[in-house]
Amino acid sequence: MAVKRGDYHGAFRLFAKSCDQGNPAGCFAVGTMYENGVGIQTDMDKAQRYYEMGCSGGDASACANLAQVYDSKKQATLDDKEKAAQLYAVGCSGGDVLACNNLGWMYANGVGVPKDYFKALDYYKYACEHGSDLGCYNLGLMSNVKNIYGIDKARLSNVDLNYLACNAGDIQGCANLGWIYAHGAKGVPVNNFFAAKYFERACQGGNLSGCNNLGVMYQKGLGVPQNDQRALDLFSYVCNYGLQSGCDNYGVFKEKLLRSNPNYGRLFMSLGR
DSSP states (O other): OTTTTTOHHHHHHHHHHHHHTTOHHHHHHHHHHHHHTSSSOOOHHHHHHHHHHHHHTTOHHHHHHHHHHHHTOTTOOHHHHHHHHHHHHHHHHTTOHHHHHHHHHHHHHTSSSOOOHHHHHHHHHHHHHTTOHHHHHHHHHHHHTTTGGGOOGGGOOHHHHHHHHHHTTOHHHHHHHHHHHHHTGGGOOOOHHHHHHHHHHHHHTTOHHHHHHHHHHHHHTSSSOOOHHHHHHHHHHHHHTTOHHHHHHHHHHHHHHHHHOGGGGGGOOOOOO
16 A cells, blocks of 8 residues: 555645545545645645535544544634534544544533533543543533532542543643643643644743743644744743743744745744743
């Protein structure tokens, strides 16, 4: 197979041909290559279009990835979140366990759907029983927070406490939870999608370390589409507010970009320190 030989251009052509011939799995594969810049230049608009074709053709993973496109928009609207929930539901019904887990999260938090503890449990349980470590972890969390106001705090782990804190509006809890997902700490499987989600929430709440870590996610394309400008903007923002690690990240990334292409100079702004 072309992918196994490392011939990504050849693989792209074959997947595109397969999609043109009506194979939804081929459309999904082309979408992932456009999203991740494998064998072709990254293009999220084209990735979304191919995911739409794959999902319309019945590919559950294409529906799940299309849902993430809507779910992870920088300034997602209520319509975007509702669309994401609908697509996660389609993906889950087709057997995509990530879609089931993410839909469980939306029901647990009331995002894009009415908050429903029991539906969240059902989706997490399905994901867990079908091989999702993250689904099992989230199922455990939901079991712990069933009676949130009468809960025995001493029985909760640091992960559980950060989850509760974040969902109660504690921005530091969100930043901590992002770090846990990003590093696979405290026994939690690595999940860059959720790491970026919680870093974004922390950043929006004014947490500088959350913004800095979100910049790293954009720099590396982890859990979000790779975006040099967004990464630089976040590093610059936290640097201007006095976070030294943000200044360091800005300087290192700037030098790396300039070495690869001097024309990148147009991306940089002066740091008003």
